[in-house]
Amino acid sequence: MPARVALFVTCIVDQFFPRVGLAMAEVLERLGYRVDFPEAQTCCGQPAFNTGYREEARRVARHFLSVFRDAEYVVVPSGSCTSMITRHYEELFRKNPEALEQTRRLAPRVWEFSRFLLEVAGVEDVGARLPAVVTYHDSCHALRELGIREGPRRLLAKVRGLELREMPASQECCGFGGTFSVKFPEISASMVRTKVEAIHQTGAQYVVSVDASCLMQIQGALNRAGSPVRTLHLAEVLASR
Amino acid sequence: MISRDHILNKVRTALGHAVGRTAAAPPPVRLCVPAWTVEERWQRFASALEKLGGNAVRVSEPAEARRYVAGLTCGRAAVASRSPFLEVCGIHQLAGVRRDFRDPAELRAACAEAEFGITGADYALADTGSLAVFASPEEARLISLLPPVHIALLPISRLLTGLDELLSLVPNPAERSSALILITGPSRTADIEQILVRGVHGPGEIHVIVVDDRERRS
Amino acid sequence: MMTGYPREQIRRTLADPRLQEAIYSATGRLMEHRRQVVAPEVLPDYQELREQARRIKEHTLENLDAYLEQFEAQVRARGGEVIWAKDGPEVADFVLDLARRSNARLLVKSKSMTTEEIGLRERLEAQHFEVVETDLGEYIIQLAQERPYHIVAPALHKTREEVGEIFSQRLGVPRENVPERQTRIARTVLRQKFLTADIGITGANFLVADSGAVVLVENEGNARLTTSAPRIHVAVAGIEKLIPRAQDLAVFLKLLGRSATGQPLTVYTSILSGPRRQGEWDGPEQFYVVLLDGGRSRVLADRDKRQTLYCIRCGACLNHCPVYRRIGGHNYPWIYSGPIGKIASPQFQGLTEDPWLPFASSLCGACAEVCPVKIEIPRLLLELRAEIVKAQAREGQNRWERLGFRLWSWVMTRPRLYEALSLAAGLLAGEGSDQGWLRQLPGLLNAGPLRAWLDYRDLPVPGRSFRALWRQRTARVRE
Numbered sequence: 001m002p003a004r005v006a007l008f009v010t011c012i013v014d015q016f017f018p019r020v021g022l023a024m025a026e027v028l029e030r031l032g033y034r035v036d037f038p039e040a041q042t043c044c045g046q047p048a049f050n051t052g053y054r055e056e057a058r059r060v061a062r063h064f065l066s067v068f069r070d071a072e073y074v075v076v077p078s079g080s081c082t083s084m085i086t087r088h089y090e091e092l093f094r095k096n097p098e099a100l101e102q103t104r105r106l107a108p109r110v111w112e113f114s115r116f117l118l119e120v121a122g123v124e125d126v127g128a129r130l131p132a133v134v135t136y137h138d139s140c141h142a143l144r145e146l147g148i149r150e151g152p153r154r155l156l157a158k159v160r161g162l163e164l165r166e167m168p169a170s171q172e173c174c175g176f177g178g179t180f181s182v183k184f185p186e187i188s189a190s191m192v193r194t195k196v197e198a199i200h201q202t203g204a205q206y207v208v209s210v211d212a213s214c215l216m217q218i219q220g221a222l223n224r225a226g227s228p229v230r231t232l233h234l235a236e237v238l239a240s241r
Numbered sequence: 242m243i244s245r246d247h248i249l250n251k252v253r254t255a256l257g258h259a260v261g262r263t264a265a266a267p268p269p270v271r272l273c274v275p276a277w278t279v280e281e282r283w284q285r286f287a288s289a290l291e292k293l294g295g296n297a298v299r300v301s302e303p304a305e306a307r308r309y310v311a312g313l314t315c316g317r318a319a320v321a322s323r324s325p326f327l328e329v330c331g332i333h334q335l336a337g338v339r340r341d342f343r344d345p346a347e348l349r350a351a352c353a354e355a356e357f358g359i360t361g362a363d364y365a366l367a368d369t370g371s372l373a374v375f376a377s378p379e380e381a382r383l384i385s386l387l388p389p390v391h392i393a394l395l396p397i398s399r400l401l402t403g404l405d406e407l408l409s410l411v412p413n414p415a416e417r418s419s420a421l422i423l424i425t426g427p428s429r430t431a432d433i434e435q436i437l438v439r440g441v442h443g444p445g446e447i448h449v450i451v452v453d454d455r456e457r458r459s
Numbered sequence: 460m461m462t463g464y465p466r467e468q469i470r471r472t473l474a475d476p477r478l479q480e481a482i483y484s485a486t487g488r489l490m491e492h493r494r495q496v497v498a499p500e501v502l503p504d505y506q507e508l509r510e511q512a513r514r515i516k517e518h519t520l521e522n523l524d525a526y527l528e529q530f531e532a533q534v535r536a537r538g539g540e541v542i543w544a545k546d547g548p549e550v551a552d553f554v555l556d557l558a559r560r561s562n563a564r565l566l567v568k569s570k571s572m573t574t575e576e577i578g579l580r581e582r583l584e585a586q587h588f589e590v591v592e593t594d595l596g597e598y599i600i601q602l603a604q605e606r607p608y609h610i611v612a613p614a615l616h617k618t619r620e621e622v623g624e625i626f627s628q629r630l631g632v633p634r635e636n637v638p639e640r641q642t643r644i645a646r647t648v649l650r651q652k653f654l655t656a657d658i659g660i661t662g663a664n665f666l667v668a669d670s671g672a673v674v675l676v677e678n679e680g681n682a683r684l685t686t687s688a689p690r691i692h693v694a695v696a697g698i699e700k701l702i703p704r705a706q707d708l709a710v711f712l713k714l715l716g717r718s719a720t721g722q723p724l725t726v727y728t729s730i731l732s733g734p735r736r737q738g739e740w741d742g743p744e745q746f747y748v749v750l751l752d753g754g755r756s757r758v759l760a761d762r763d764k765r766q767t768l769y770c771i772r773c774g775a776c777l778n779h780c781p782v783y784r785r786i787g788g789h790n791y792p793w794i795y796s797g798p799i800g801k802i803a804s805p806q807f808q809g810l811t812e813d814p815w816l817p818f819a820s821s822l823c824g825a826c827a828e829v830c831p832v833k834i835e836i837p838r839l840l841l842e843l844r845a846e847i848v849k850a851q852a853r854e855g856q857n858r859w860e861r862l863g864f865r866l867w868s869w870v871m872t873r874p875r876l877y878e879a880l881s882l883a884a885g886l887l888a889g890e891g892s893d894q895g896w897l898r899q900l901p902g903l904l905n906a907g908p909l910r911a912w913l914d915y916r917d918l919p920v921p922g923r924s925f926r927a928l929w930r931q932r933t934a935r936v937r938e
Binding site for chain 1: 782822827841846847848884898912915921929
């Protein structure tokens with residue numbers, strides 16, 4: 001009986017980067033997992049939480065908790081959404097004992113994608129192949145809230161033909177920050193400009209991260225700058241053959 | 242008095258405390274004193290101070306210390322403190338060195354004019370290349386502060402591993418003196434375009450002479 | 460929501476390449492210096508020290524009433540005096556009264572954010588006392604009549620040419636553009652001030668309860684001179700500066716210099732207790748510590764956000780903040796800038812004074828990672844955002860955004876509606892795209908957040924959603 005994993009693709013992937021979700025499913029199936037997609041899923045509630053709308057965030061978070069209540073594993077292609085669920089739901093439901101209880105039961109089963117591969121599936125080599133020069137962007141929530149740094153690099157190291165070149169200041173924020181990107185667009189743009197320069201300095205063809213929101217910000221800026229560099233989610237790299 | 246009561250009252254209210262409540266026990270003091278030999282302390286001290294642009298010298302007898310100081314001052318105007326250790330080294334006998342003053346005003350004027358300020362030091366701290374000097378009737382503050390060059394002499398027995406050891410020996414500096422000053426290298430600033438400049442208000446040059454006369458004395 | 464956001468000013472700052480280079484490289488250097496001295500090979504117990512520092516601060520604040528009283532008793536036992544001030548004007552009143560009583564004319568000052576916070580110098584100058592800033596960076600700022608740019612490096616934004624200009628104009632000296640020589644000029648001028656000043660005013664990095672001591676750290680020697688030459692020393696400090704024991708300095712001094720500038724210890728550390736003692740040749744004859752509340756007791760009352768008061772003013776959060784590193788210190792509304800300023804301003808100045816401030820962060824968390832006393836800045840930012848949103852709801856402000864999120868949460872709890880809307884969005888976005896990315900939106904759509912995004916970046920086109928593709932895939936698999 002193959003183990004089952006439920007995909008929580010996140011609203012950004014669902015709307016803008018569906019390939020990321022498909023890639024994630026492919027990799028997991030290749031590893032022998034049976035992949036489910038609970039159709040009632042929508043969002044983890046982070047946009048509202050980050051903008052100060054906790055009541056609204058709670059509503060959406062409760063929906064998430066009910067959709068995934070019985071999942072054995074929930075795999076997420078986003079560091080920020082994962083940390084929202086595994087770290088901030090505690091904060092959000094501080095005064096709601098029932099939801100808090102549900103959170104505590106579900107959170108340990110929610111995994112960011114790269115973490116799931118390394119710690120649950122226990123693999124570093126997923127049989128991927130991508131002959132290209134690639135650089136890696138450390139998404140802030142993944143890095144600082146979940147401690148994800150070496151993991152994706154270890155996975156990338158096993159991709160055949162892939163050359164990883166570190167960019168200067170890979171740990172510096174890309175400037176997305178959710179609504180920050182549209183409330184403070186000039187500051188957000190200044191931050192991503194630095195990121196784009198750093199990427200260009202490596203000469204890489206692709207920039208990879210574990211968060212589609214970072215990739216949206218970075219690709220948007222790369223395009224605007226007329227750059228040929230493309231963003232890829234880690235899942236897409238690992239699905240490449 | 243009114244503001245005092247007002248503020249204390251607000252603080253107590255904020256914390257939900259009654260008047261006269263004593264503080265709960267603080268987290269235990271954390272002092273880590275490494276077990277370094279005298280040799281290791283000297284190596285670290287010299288290395289740390291030199292990295293900061295200071296000069297660390299080790300001599301084996303007071304007379305050598307005196308010769309070193311003479312070589313620096315060359316008879317030019319210097320103010321020396323009344324530190325007993327300076328007397329042991331005969332610093333007050335050098336040409337150009339003054340240590341007797343009628344009053345604080347005269348001392349200050351002399352410090353403002355002098356090229357060298359010569360002091361003892363109660364302790365030195367090996368890990369940071371620092372001196373620890375307590376203000377006292379024998380040790381005026383301005384001597385190590387006004388003149389552009391500071392020369393300090395101390396016996397090697399006073400070279401501690403670091404601040405932790407100092408604070409374990411002297412848990413309450415206020416009991417000893419109105420001022421404990423830690424001096425770590427020459428005065429500096431990087432306030433203009435982050436360019437490092439030495440000797441802003443304090444001395445731009447510092448020499449620490451550590452006298453290791455253990456063998457002689459034993 | 461964005462009331463008071465200085466967008467134009469910030470745009471100008473962002474568009475100034477020289478300023479950008481100055482802020483970015485200066486903070487970058489401070490980051491690197493710090494990194495070198497807190498690296499595990501150099502300071503293996505760095506994380507342990509941070510935790511210890513946090514615990515000491517937490518404990519001290521939880522027992523602040525007792526420690527304040529202990530501190531006062533100790534200062535008095537050493538011959539000093541403690542003045543309690545509810546706010547800035549009370550501090551100024553005390554110093555003015557003292558200056559008059561002592562027939563003082565000239566006061567020298569070492570760098571103190573607390574005195575900047577309350578505008579002490581300005582109040583004294585308004586009463587025609589001469590007050591001279593003696594920290595080189597602060598002196599430059601004083602002459603230029605500006606606010607400090609950074610907690611630790613006040614003149615970070617000035618070029619040597621600008622400094623040369625300021626000196627020649629305000630001091631009447633010949634133009635000099637070499638930093639070494641400029642420093643000499645300042646040294647000569649300020650030396651005279653030190654030696655003739657009547658009163659020396661400082662802040663305090665720490666107040667030590669068991670010793671009645673004021674602790675000052677610096678690199679230049681101006682704080683030492685300020686507290687050794689004049690016959691009166693006044694230290695102004697917020698009540699949150701207290702630590703319980705002199706021995707706790709082993710923890711804090713190990714963190715402060717390293718976090719601020721990458722120095723294991725600053726050049727001078729002064730631990731001062733009371734006026735000069737019998738037989739001493741120098742040092743002040745009178746020693747005053749002014750304890751300032753200034754809103755701190757109110758922050759203290761908030762259990763969650765009380766940790767804002769742990770701050771030891773190292774500036775590390777500024778140096779690591781991608782926002783600060785681009786907009787610089789003058790674009791923040793209050794004297795405290797950077798991440799710490801973002802959480803302090805709303806609590807001290809009022810939640811809705813500058814409601815945009817806690818939102819001007821991408822929540823990257825770099826600040827919390829480097830804070831030596833482990834203030835959870837991102838978490839407090841989120842708390843403040845929620846409080847501001849609630850306050851605005853009460854005032855009936857920001858209605859559209861609130862409506863927007865209410866609608867959004869409504870949709871997000873109705874999967875079929877969500878799907879229907881995403882399908883509609885996909886169809887609508889069919890036009891104006893370029894390989895799946897939009898350069899701009901037509902007419903009316905080019906507004907609000909979409910416009911804000913598109914002004915600077917391309918926007919991805921929502922095509923077929925994942926769920927649509929998944930259904931297709933699942934259907935294929937079944938066949």
